[in-house]
Structure formats: structure tokens, C-alpha cells
Amino acid sequence: MKVEQISIFIENKSGRLAEITRILGEAAINIRALSLADTSDFGILRLIVNEAEQAKLVLKEKGFTVNKTEVVAVEVPDQPGGLSAILQVLDREQINVEYMYAFVERCGGNAVIIFRFDEIDKAIAALTSNGIKILEGERLYGM
Amino acid sequence: MATYFNEEFETLPRAVLEALQLKRLQMTLERVCHHVPFYKRSFETANVRPDQLRSLDDVRRLPFTTKQDMRDSYPYGLFAAPMEDIVRIHASSGTTGKPTVVGYTRPDIETWSELMARSFVTAGVHKGDIIHNAYGYGLFTGGLGAHYGAEKLGASVIPISGGNTKRQIMIMQDFGSTVLTCTPSYSLYLAEEAQAEGLDMRTGKLRVGIFGAEPWSEAMRSEIEANLGLDAIDIYGLSEIMGPGVAIECIEAKQGLHIWEDHFIPEIINPETGEWVADGEKGELVITTITKQGIPLIRYRTRDITSITREQCVCGRTHARIARMSGRSDDMLIIRGVNVFPSQIESILVRVEGVEPHYLLIVDRKDNLDTLEVQVEVNEGIFSDEIKVLQALSRQIEKEIKDMLGVTCTVKLVEPKTIQRSEGKAKRVQDNRKL
Numbered sequence: 001m002k003v004e005q006i007s008i009f010i011e012n013k014s015g016r017l018a019e020i021t022r023i024l025g026e027a028a029i030n031i032r033a034l035s036l037a038d039t040s041d042f043g044i045l046r047l048i049v050n051e052a053e054q055a056k057l058v059l060k061e062k063g064f065t066v067n068k069t070e071v072v073a074v075e076v077p078d079q080p081g082g083l084s085a086i087l088q089v090l091d092r093e094q095i096n097v098e099y100m101y102a103f104v105e106r107c108g109g110n111a112v113i114i115f116r117f118d119e120i121d122k123a124i125a126a127l128t129s130n131g132i133k134i135l136e137g138e139r140l141y142g143m
Numbered sequence: 144m145a146t147y148f149n150e151e152f153e154t155l156p157r158a159v160l161e162a163l164q165l166k167r168l169q170m171t172l173e174r175v176c177h178h179v180p181f182y183k184r185s186f187e188t189a190n191v192r193p194d195q196l197r198s199l200d201d202v203r204r205l206p207f208t209t210k211q212d213m214r215d216s217y218p219y220g221l222f223a224a225p226m227e228d229i230v231r232i233h234a235s236s237g238t239t240g241k242p243t244v245v246g247y248t249r250p251d252i253e254t255w256s257e258l259m260a261r262s263f264v265t266a267g268v269h270k271g272d273i274i275h276n277a278y279g280y281g282l283f284t285g286g287l288g289a290h291y292g293a294e295k296l297g298a299s300v301i302p303i304s305g306g307n308t309k310r311q312i313m314i315m316q317d318f319g320s321t322v323l324t325c326t327p328s329y330s331l332y333l334a335e336e337a338q339a340e341g342l343d344m345r346t347g348k349l350r351v352g353i354f355g356a357e358p359w360s361e362a363m364r365s366e367i368e369a370n371l372g373l374d375a376i377d378i379y380g381l382s383e384i385m386g387p388g389v390a391i392e393c394i395e396a397k398q399g400l401h402i403w404e405d406h407f408i409p410e411i412i413n414p415e416t417g418e419w420v421a422d423g424e425k426g427e428l429v430i431t432t433i434t435k436q437g438i439p440l441i442r443y444r445t446r447d448i449t450s451i452t453r454e455q456c457v458c459g460r461t462h463a464r465i466a467r468m469s470g471r472s473d474d475m476l477i478i479r480g481v482n483v484f485p486s487q488i489e490s491i492l493v494r495v496e497g498v499e500p501h502y503l504l505i506v507d508r509k510d511n512l513d514t515l516e517v518q519v520e521v522n523e524g525i526f527s528d529e530i531k532v533l534q535a536l537s538r539q540i541e542k543e544i545k546d547m548l549g550v551t552c553t554v555k556l557v558e559p560k561t562i563q564r565s566e567g568k569a570k571r572v573q574d575n576r577k578l
Contacts, residue, residue: 044528064558
């Protein structure tokens with residue numbers, strides 16, 4: 001039920017993003033989804049890739065600081081109010097969303113949203129018991 | 144014709160002065176041998192007996208005292224007086240988490256007040272002056288040292304301490320301050336802030352500024368004198384030896400700082416070999432206190448680089464003069480008048496990160512105020528995928544540095560390996576200040 005995400009520390013200076021994508025490209029690693037959070041000084045690049053462990057390895061070799069975290073990929077009906085229904089479930093169950101971002105690809109007629117929770121197991125239980133579809137990691141990596 | 148606070152002692156013929164120094168040195172050595180186990184041991188190790196000391200030249204045979212020795216004796220191990228005789232305790236930055244502690248007996252405070260009063264008069268200050276004392280009051284010796292000297296002299300002292308610049312300007316203006324005591328960089332900052340408020344400090348009543356606690360230059364003196372309309376005087380001191388008032392320039396010459404030799408024996412050594420260098424040559428200043436009771440120090444390595452001259456001065460004082468401090472023989476930084484050792488910041492980073500940190504301290508001066516940026520490489524141990532966690536970490540480091548050292552800094556998180564590695568000793572400091 002969980003998806004592996006790698007996050008990379010980057011300073012706010014030109015060319016860093018290009019450098020990371022070049023390293024991943026040369027290692028034949030495919031990026032499935034990404035989000036960039038930034039402050040005036042630094043940013044955190046979060047990636048879902050087809051080979052998380054391998055991606056972490058090659059980036060570390062090039063001197064980057066890389067962490068692996070678990071996130072949840074949720075299928076969202078691609079219609080008005082689709083995301084709202086999910087967020088209402090989380091609100092009702094008092095589950096805090098640390099951050100979230102939308103998947104770039106589509107899965108059938110649905111969109112995919114990546115959620116980062118503090119209490120990941122509680123979140124998964126709440127979502128599934130409310131009939132919300134969670135995507136398996138394997139399916140996501142292989143998309 | 145110069146005026147003096149204590150004409151007899153300030154103008155002692157050198158032969159008399161040196162005889163007095165020898166006598167006082169012998170008494171001090173007796174004192175520390177009896178009351179400070181550290182000195183008893185270190186003299187034994189160096190195979191010297193105080194009663195063998197026949198001339199001032201023999202001071203060379205005595206072992207040095209270092210800041211590390213003070214740390215090893217933390218907090219009171221080097222005190223030569225019982226605690227019931229100690230009336231004041233001050234402290235300054237140590238090289239790691241623990242400060243360097245000094246204690247004063249009542250006669251020590253009396254001596255310090257007199258030397259500071261002498262220093263004021265030497266700088267052209269007299270009874271009737273209103274002294275705006277913007278040195279920090281507290282564990283730092285600057286505020287209270289200048290304060291007691293001002294009272295001893297009989298001048299009016301305003302204990303304004305540091306900070307709150309707008310209020311400082313208003314009080315200086317309204318109270319008619321004639322003398323300003325603070326760090327040289329802060330005086331320029333004051334002038335600039337006053338100007339922003341539409342006030343011209345040059346037309347105020349300020350006559351003399353006594354500036355110390357950080358290195359400065361002749362160029363800065365010209366700038367300060369032009370912007371504030373006063374005589375800018377360089378003062379030197381360090382808490383280990385006493386505090387402010389160890390040495391000061393005379394207003395007549397502004398050519399070197401008279402060090403009060405009836406209380407201190409200065410030497411200039413080659414910091415590598417420990418041997419004396421000739422008068423006029425640069426080296427590290429070493430000071431022996433010869434009247435202190437609370438914590439007498441024998442051949443204390445100040446780590447300040449200067450030179451000495453014993454030539455007669457136009458002001459008539461016979462005490463030797465040391466040149467403006469031109470650097471350090473260790474890695475201590477002075478940031479807004481606060482002594483900072485990179486190792487202190489390193490120990491905070493080790494505690495926060497739990498590992499050996501890679502860091503770089505970047506010191507700069509912007510609008511006459513020193514700035515400190517601490518660059519810290521983000522390793523896996525402290526990295527998080529959440530922005531707020533990293534921001535909280537930066538703030539925590541900033542707060543701990545502020546709490547421990549009293550210095551405001553900004554922490555910048557940087558990628559691994561962006562801080563230059565060098566062979567052997569890591570480069571920890573980049574000082575961009577141009578004095």
C-alpha cells in the first residue's frame with residue numbers, strides 16, 4: 001500500500017535540477033512523479049522513480065544527500081469534488097497531511113495524488129475503510 | 144602639557160619602574176606558588192624557583208599560561224585568593240562550551256578602576272565629562288570595567304550598555320554626552336542611524352570616543368573621526384588579564400597604546416618558538432600580572448599580534464607602548480566585540496547533528512555591523528523530506544549559537560561537499576571584512 005519516494009536536498013543555485021535529472025537519465029532511471037518544495041535558500045526535490053534504491057545510490061555517489069520515505073498514492077476520480085471527498089475523509093479522521101502533489105500521468109480515468117502523512121498506517125486504514133482506492137507501489141513504478 | 148590621573152606612577156623613570164616590576168613580580172610568584180597548585184607544578188616542571196629570579200630578563204625562564212590551562216582549571220582552579228575574598232566574577236569565551244572565568248578581590252577592583260580612570264584621562268577625558276558607556280554590562284568586562292573607571296575619575300557615567308540604537312541616539316543627544324565608549328564598528332553604526340534620523344553627530348557634544356574590544360585600523364579611525372566629530376582613541380584589554388584599561392593610546396600622540404607597566408609585564412614573542420622578538424618587531428603579546436590577587440597570571444599568551452616600543456612618548460608617560468592589534472595567532476574571531484572560537488560553534492553543531500559537522504563561518508561587515516553566516520552541509524542524519532524540519536533545524540542552531548555565544552547569526556544549509564576540504568587543517572573561516 002506504500003510507495004517509496006526519494007527526496008534530495010538542493011541548494012538554490014542554477015543547474016542543480018538539471019544535474020539530478022541528467023544523473024538519473026544516464027542511469028536509465030525513469031521519473032514517475034516529482035514535486036519541488038523550496039525556500040529562499042534551499043529546496044527539496046521529491047521523486048517517485050521506477051528504481052528508488054538504485055536512484056538513491058547513484059545520486060549519493062555524486063555527492064547528493066538523499067533520503068527515502070514512504071508515501072501513499074491515492075486514485076482520485078477526475079471530476080469536480082474528487083479531491084475534496086478524500087480530504088474530507090482525512091479531516092474527519094483527524095489525519096494530518098504533511099504535503100501532497102499530483103501525479104503527472106493519469107491512471108485510466110482517474111488522477112493520482114501522492115500524500116505524505118506522519119501517521120501513514122492510520123491514514124491508509126482510514127482511506128481504505130472509506131472506499132478510497134490506494135495504488136500499489138509496483139503499479140506506479142511500472143507505469 | 145598632558146594631564147595625568149596618577150602622575151607619579153604614570154611618569155616613573157624607567158629604571159624605577161623596572162625595579163618596581165621586579166619586586167612585584169617576585170611577590171606575585173610567591174603568591175601563586177603558595178596558593179595555586181597549577182603554578183607550583185608548572186614551576187617545578189620547568190625547574191624554576193621564584194627566589195631564583197634576579198632580573199626582569201629572567202621572566203623568560205617562566206612557563207607560559209594558556210587559555211587551555213584556564214579551561215583545565217575551570218572554574219576556580221587558578222584563583223589565588225579564597226572565595227570569601229572574591230567580590231566579582233567575570234567570564235569570557237572559552238575555546239569550547241565552557242567560558243574562561245576570572246575573579247577579582249576588592250583590591251583588584253580598586254586597581255582596575257584606577258587603571259581605567261588613568262586610561263580615561265590618557266584619552267583626554269576628565270571630571271565633568273558625561274560618558275555614554277555602550278559596552279555591554281554583564282559577564283563581559285567591558286561595561287562594568289569602563290563604568291568603575293568613570294566613577295573613580297568622577298565623571299558622570301550613563302550605563303546605557305549595548306543595543307536599542309534609536310534610544311541610544313536620543314539619550315546621547317538629550318543628556319549631552321561628551322564621551323562615547325563602545326566598539327569602533329558600533330560607533331559608525333550609531334552615526335549612520337543618527338543620520339537616518341536627521342541628526343548630525345558631528346555637531347553634537349561628543350568630544351572623545353574610546354573604542355576597543357575588536358580590531359580596527361587607521362582608516363577606520365579617520366572615518367570615525369570624520370563622521371562623529373571626535374578624537375577616536377584605541378583601548379586594549381582582556382578579561383583574563385583584567386578587562387578594559389590594560390593599555391590605551393594617549394590623545395597627545397595616538398601612536399601606540401601605553402600598557403600600565405606598574406601592574407603588567409608585557410613581552411612580545413615569536414608565537415612559534417616562544418622566544419622574544421626585538422622591540423618594534425611583530426609578535427604575540429604575552430602579559431604577566433604583577434599586582435592581581437584574585438587570579439594572577441604568569442606569562443599569559445594573549446594570542447594578540449602586536450609590537451612594542453619603550454621609546455619616550457610626547458605625553459610624558461614612561462610606560463611602553465604596544466601597537467594597534469594586527470591579528471591573532473589563533474583562530475579566534477571577534478564579531479561585534481564578542482570573542483568567538485570556531486570550535487565553540489563546532490561543539491554546538493556536533494550536539495545538534497550528532498556527527499562531525501562540515502561547516503564554514505563567513506564573517507562580513509555590512510553597514511558597519513558584523514554579520515556571521517554559518518554554512519552547514521546537510522548530511523543524511525539531519526536531512527528530511529519536509530521543509531519545516533530543516534527550517535526548524537536552522538533556527539535551532541541559530542538559537543543555540545545566540546544562547547551560548549551571544550552572537551546573532553544566520554544558518555545556511557548547503558549541499559554536501561560544497562565546503563572546501565583542505566589538506567590537514569580544515570578551513571573553517573572566511574573573513575570578508577576589510578578594516
